[in-house]
Amino acid sequence: MRVEVAKTAGFCPGVKRAVDMVEAAARSGVPTVTYGPIIHNHHVVERFAGMGVHEISHFSEVTPGTQVIIRSHGVSRAVYEGLEAQGAVIQDATCPYVKRIHKIVSEAEKQGRTPIIIGIPTHPEVEAIAGWCQDPHVFENAEALEKWLLGDDIRQHMPLIMVSQTTSTEKLWKNCVETIKKLCTNCEIFDTICSATEKRQSEAARLAQRCESMIVIGDRNSSNTKRLREICSEVCKHTCLIDSGADLSAADYIGKSSVGITAGASTPQWIIKEVYNIMSDEIKTEVTEESFDQLLEQYDKSLNTGDKVTGIVTGITPTEIAVDLGTKHAGYIPYSEVSDDPSVKPEEAFQVGQEIEVYVIRVNDAEGTVALSKKKLDAQKNWDEIEQACEDKTVVEGYITEQNKGGIVANVKGIRVFIPASQTGVPKNGDMGALVKTTVKLKITEVNRQRKRVVGSIRAVTAEARKAAAEKIWAEIEVGKKYQGVVKSLTSYGAFVDIGGVDGMVHVSELSWSRIKSPADVVAVGDEIEVYVISFDPEKRKISLGYKTDETNPWTIFTTNYHVGDVCEVKIVKLMTFGAFAEIIPGIDGLIHISQIADRRIGKPEDVLSEGQTVDVKIIDIDTEKKRISLSIRALLEEEEDEE
Numbered sequence: 001m002r003v004e005v006a007k008t009a010g011f012c013p014g015v016k017r018a019v020d021m022v023e024a025a026a027r028s029g030v031p032t033v034t035y036g037p038i039i040h041n042h043h044v045v046e047r048f049a050g051m052g053v054h055e056i057s058h059f060s061e062v063t064p065g066t067q068v069i070i071r072s073h074g075v076s077r078a079v080y081e082g083l084e085a086q087g088a089v090i091q092d093a094t095c096p097y098v099k100r101i102h103k104i105v106s107e108a109e110k111q112g113r114t115p116i117i118i119g120i121p122t123h124p125e126v127e128a129i130a131g132w133c134q135d136p137h138v139f140e141n142a143e144a145l146e147k148w149l150l151g152d153d154i155r156q157h158m159p160l161i162m163v164s165q166t167t168s169t170e171k172l173w174k175n176c177v178e179t180i181k182k183l184c185t186n187c188e189i190f191d192t193i194c195s196a197t198e199k200r201q202s203e204a205a206r207l208a209q210r211c212e213s214m215i216v217i218g219d220r221n222s223s224n225t226k227r228l229r230e231i232c233s234e235v236c237k238h239t240c241l242i243d244s245g246a247d248l249s250a251a252d253y254i255g256k257s258s259v260g261i262t263a264g265a266s267t268p269q270w271i272i273k274e275v276y277n278i279m280s281d282e283i284k285t286e287v288t289e290e291s292f293d294q295l296l297e298q299y300d301k302s303l304n305t306g307d308k309v310t311g312i313v314t315g316i317t318p319t320e321i322a323v324d325l326g327t328k329h330a331g332y333i334p335y336s337e338v339s340d341d342p343s344v345k346p347e348e349a350f351q352v353g354q355e356i357e358v359y360v361i362r363v364n365d366a367e368g369t370v371a372l373s374k375k376k377l378d379a380q381k382n383w384d385e386i387e388q389a390c391e392d393k394t395v396v397e398g399y400i401t402e403q404n405k406g407g408i409v410a411n412v413k414g415i416r417v418f419i420p421a422s423q424t425g426v427p428k429n430g431d432m433g434a435l436v437k438t439t440v441k442l443k444i445t446e447v448n449r450q451r452k453r454v455v456g457s458i459r460a461v462t463a464e465a466r467k468a469a470a471e472k473i474w475a476e477i478e479v480g481k482k483y484q485g486v487v488k489s490l491t492s493y494g495a496f497v498d499i500g501g502v503d504g505m506v507h508v509s510e511l512s513w514s515r516i517k518s519p520a521d522v523v524a525v526g527d528e529i530e531v532y533v534i535s536f537d538p539e540k541r542k543i544s545l546g547y548k549t550d551e552t553n554p555w556t557i558f559t560t561n562y563h564v565g566d567v568c569e570v571k572i573v574k575l576m577t578f579g580a581f582a583e584i585i586p587g588i589d590g591l592i593h594i595s596q597i598a599d600r601r602i603g604k605p606e607d608v609l610s611e612g613q614t615v616d617v618k619i620i621d622i623d624t625e626k627k628r629i630s631l632s633i634r635a636l637l638e639e640e641e642d643e644e
Contacts, residue, residue: 002258003279004211006203010272012196012265013330014095015039017368018072019268021093025067026051032067035059035079036124038093039072040222041266043244062086073124074098076131077106096330096369097166097194097322098125102132104190104317108161109133113188116145118176119165123223126165142175149183160187166194167224167265169201169231191352195314195324196265197224204228204262208236211260213253216241217275218264225264232262245274253279303329303370307360308377313350321350321374323358329370333358337373340414343399375414382413383449390444395461398442400435408432410442415454417444423457469501477543479533485545487527495519497531497545504543506531511547513554514587522547554587555627564619570631572613580605582617582631590629592617599637 011019018038025032026048034055037045045055053069059079062068064087070079074094083090092099105115115136119126130136139145149155162180164173173193180187208214214232218225220243232239238256242248253259259279263272303309303325311331315322321338323331338346350356362371389396398410398417407420419442426432446455483499490496494507511522523529531545550556562568562584570582570590579593597608609615621630 001253001256002211003276004207004258004260005272005276006200006207006260006262008196008200008203009217009261009263010265010267010269012095012194012200013327013368014072014097014194014196015265018069018093018095019044021069021091022048022053023051025069025091026053030067031065032069033062034069034071034093035075035083036071036073038069039266040225040264041219041268042221043219043271044266044268059083059086059088062088065089067091069093071124072098074102074128076128078131094128095166095194097192098128100317101129101163101166101190101192104163104192105129105136105161106132108188109135111159113159113161116160116162116180116187117165118145118162118168118173120223123165125167125223129163129165139176141172142179145176146179146183149179156183157185160184161190162187163190163192165223166192167197167227168193169227170198190317191315193315195312195322195330198314199312199324200224200262200265201228201231204260205231205235207260207262208232208234208239211236211258212238212256213259214239215248215259215261215275216263217244217261217272218267219243222264222266225266228262228264232260236260242275244271245278248275248278303327303360303363305360305363308357309360309372310355310357311372313352313354313356315352316347316350321346323356323372325370329363330368331358331370331372333372333374337361337371337375339375340379341399341411342401343411379414382415385413386415386444386454387447387449390447393443395441395443396456397439398456399439400437403433403436408435410440410456412442412444412454412456416452417442417454417456419456419458423459425459425462466501471501473500473502474538474541477533477536479535482530482532483545485529485531487523487525487529489525490519490523492518495523495547497529499531499543499545502541502543504531504533504545506545506547510534510545513548513552554585558585558588558629559622559624562619562622564622566619567616567636568619569614570617572609572611572615575605575609575611577604580609582615584629584631588629590617590619590631592631592633596620596630596632596634599634599641 022034022038032053034053036057037055038048056062059082062083066088068083068088069091070093072093072095109115115133117126117129117136117138119138120140121138126138130138137148139148170193173191177189180189214236216225216229216232216239229239229241261276309325311323311325313321314324319335321333323333325331335346338344338349356374357377358372358374359376360370361373396412398412400408401411402409407418408424410417410419421432424432424435440458441461442456442458443460444454445457485497485499488496488498488503494505495511496503497506508516508519511519516522529547531547534544534546536543568584570584572580573583573589574581579591580597581589582592583589594602594605597605602608615633616636617631617633618635619629620632620635
C-alpha cells in the first residue's frame with residue numbers, strides 16, 4: 001500500500017504562531033489565559049490547561065496584570081476595549097490574514113460601504129470580523145446572499161464590500177462572487193481566503209483524486225477540517241475524519257492500494273505523525289512523498305533579511321500582494337515594494353497562482369509575517385540587463401517621464417536614463433516635451449552603476465533605422481516611383497522631403513502648377529505628402545522630387561471639363577488695353593478681347609468691366625498647342641438679341 005502525506009497538512013502559519021506564543025507564556029511562569037480556545041483543537045487546549053494556561057470566555061473574568069493571549073481566530077473591537085479596561089496585558093495571536101480582514105471591513109465602512117461577510121455566522125472568526133463593523137451582514141452561501149439582495153431593490157445599488165472567512169472553499173466563494181456581480185452595481189470584492197487554506201484544499205483535492213482512501217485529521221469543531229472532508233469526499237468515496245490516532249483502525253485500510261493523509265490547520269504535527277506511524281507500523285507501506293520529518297523541516301524553515309526566496313501569489317488587495325513562501329510566515333509585498341516604474345499597476349502585474357522571486361526585507365516572528373520586495377530583486381536584474389544592453393549595443397524600450405533643461409528622462413526597467421537634447425532626435429529648438437509620456441526605443445551609451453548614472457540615445461536608434469531604410473531606397477529607386485514622404489524643412493527655392501530614410505528636394509517649380517511666392521504657400525514642415533522621383537544621382541546621393549501631378553494640372557482639368565461653345569462664369573482678374581483676362585478655374589485664365597466685351601464699340605475694357613467682377617462668357621476658341629483660351633461676352637449678348 002502506498003501512503004502519501006499532504007505537504008501542507010497540519011498547522012498553518014497563523015495557528016503555529018499562536019501555539020508558539022502560548023507555549024512561551026507557559027514557560028515564562030507569568031499568569032496567562034487565552035481568550036477562548038487558542039485554536040480549534042481540544043488536544044492542544046487540554047495540553048495548555050495542563051501547563052497552567054486556561055481559557056476565558058469574557059473579559060470580565062480578567063484581573064489586572066493578567067496576561068491575555070487573543071485566540072488565533074481574533075476577537076471584536078469591543079473585547080480589546082474591555083480587556084484594556086480590566087487592566088489586562090494583551091498578547092495578540094490573531095492570524096495575520098484575519099487581522100487584515102478586520103482592517104479591510106473597518107476602513108471600508110468608514111468610507112460608507114456596508115460589509116458583506118461570507119462565512120459561518122457562529123464561527124468565532126466570523127464573529128470577530130463582524131465585531132469590527134457597525135452594520136455587517138453575514139451569509140453562509142450564495143443562496144442566502146441572493147435572497148437578501150432580492151429582498152429589497154435598494155440593496156442592489158448600495159455601496160458594498162464583500163470578504164470571506166479565511167477557511168471558506170474556493171467553490172463557495174466563486175458562487176458568491178458570481179451572485180454579487182450579477183445583482184449589484186457597486187460592490188468592492190476582496191478574496192480573503194487564506195493562502196494556506198487554498199493551498200491545503202487544492203493539495204488535498206489532488207491527493208484524494210489519486211488515492212483509494214483519504215484520512216482527514218482534525219478536531220470536529222474545526223471549520224477548515226470539515227471543509228477538507230467535504231472536498232476530499234467529492235472525489236474519494238472512502239474518506240474519513242478522525243480526531244487522533246486513537247480513532248484510526250488500520251484494519252479498515254487493508255487491501256487499499258493507496259491512502260492519502262491530510263489534516264486541518266489546527267491539527268498539531270504530533271497527532272499527524274502518530275497517525276502516520278500507526279499506518280507505517282501496522283501495514284506495509286510505500287512512502288512516495290517527502291518524509292514527514294522533511295515536510296516539517298521545510299515548514300519550520302527560518303527566513304532572514306536579505307534572503308532571496310520563491311513564492312506563489314495568493315491574493316491581491318488594494319495595499320499589498322499576499323505571497324505563500326511555503327513556510328510558517330505569511331508573506332506580503334507592500335505596493336511600495338512592487339516596482340520603481342510608476343507606470344506599473346500591481347493589480348495588472350501579478351496574477352493569483354503566479355510564481356515569483358522576491359527579497360526578504362523584514363521578518364516579524366512575533367506576528368508571523370515577512371515583508372517582501374519585488375523591486376529590489378528586479379533592480380539588481382535590471383541593472384545587469386542595462387549593463388549588458390550597453391555592452392551589446394542592443395535596443396531597449398523606455399517610457400519618457402520628464403523633460404529638463406538638458407534633455408529628457410526615460411524609465412527603462414525601473415532605472416532612470418538621461419537622454420541629452422542632442423540625442424533625442426528632436427530638431428534644434430524643437431519640442432522635446434512632446435515625447436513626455438510616450439514609449440520610445442533607445443540605446444544605452446553610458447552606465448555607471450556605482451553613481452547610478454545611465455545615459456541613452458534615441459538618435460542612435462533612429463539613425464541606424466534611417467541608414468537601413470536609406471540603403472533599401474537606393475537599391476530600389478527609379479524615375480517615376482512614388483513615395484509617401486514627410487516635409488522636413490523649407491527654403492526659398494523648395495522643400496526637403498524625407499521619403500523614409502533619404503531626403504529629396506522638391507523644387508519650388510515642382511510644388512505647384514501656378515506661380516507661388518514661397519514653398520510655404522503649398523506645404524508646411526511635418527506635412528505628409530506623396531511625391532515622385534524626377535531624377536537621382538546615386539554617387540552624389542541627390543534626389544529630385546516632384547509634387548505636382550497631371551491629375552492636378554489645371555490645363556488637364558480644364559480641357560477635361562470645358563469645350564468650345566460652353567458657357568461659364570468667370571472672374572475678371574486683369575484689365576489690359578486690348579481686353580480683359582478672366583479666371584475660368586484656378587490656374588487657368590482666358591482672354592476676352594476688347595472686341596468681345598460688348599455688342600458695341602468701346603474705348604477701353606474698364607468702360608464696361610472692373611477687376612474682381614464676375615460675368616458669364618462663352619468659350620469661342622481653345623488653342624491646345626499654345627494653351628490659349630478665347631472668351632466672349634458679346635456672343636452671349638447677340639444670342640439674347642436673336643432670341644428676342
